[in-house]
Amino acid sequence: RPYLQLKGFARSLGADAFVAVPILTSAGRCIGIVVADNRNRREPIGREQINLLSAFVNQASIAFDNARHHAKMLDNFQQLQ
Numbered sequence: 507r508p509y510l511q512l513k514g515f516a517r518s519l520g521a522d523a524f525v526a527v528p529i530l531t532s533a534g535r536c537i538g539i540v541v542a543d544n545r546n547r548r549e550p551i552g553r554e555q556i557n558l559l560s561a562f563v564n565q566a567s568i569a570f571d572n573a574r575h576h577a578k579m580l581d582n583f584q585q586l587q
Contacts, residue, residue, distance in 0.1 A: 521545040525556055527563045532571050540566075 515524070521543035529538040540563050544551055 519543045519545060522548055523551050525551050525559060527556075527560055529563055529567050529570065531567065531574075537567075537570065 519541075524541055524543040526539050526541045528536045529540060530536055540559065542551070542555075542559055
């Protein structure tokens with residue numbers, strides 16, 4: 507049943523296939539999901555493409571964590587002043 511739901515999700519995207527990669531914080535909390543599909547090319551999504559997407563999402567996760575830490579540091583600094 508879940509497979510059929512996912513197949514329906516791909517169809518709703520107008521694609522034959524898709525991949526979803528979670529955006530995780532350094533604490534392992536999911537803060538979002540990046541979904542990519544094959545709508546334009548209609549070719550199978552290969553392992554290399556998945557690895558590239560995963561690398562991109564991991565870098566985005568680090569950027570989100572850094573931004574959160576920076577905002578917290580600024581807040582702490584303002585409180586000290």
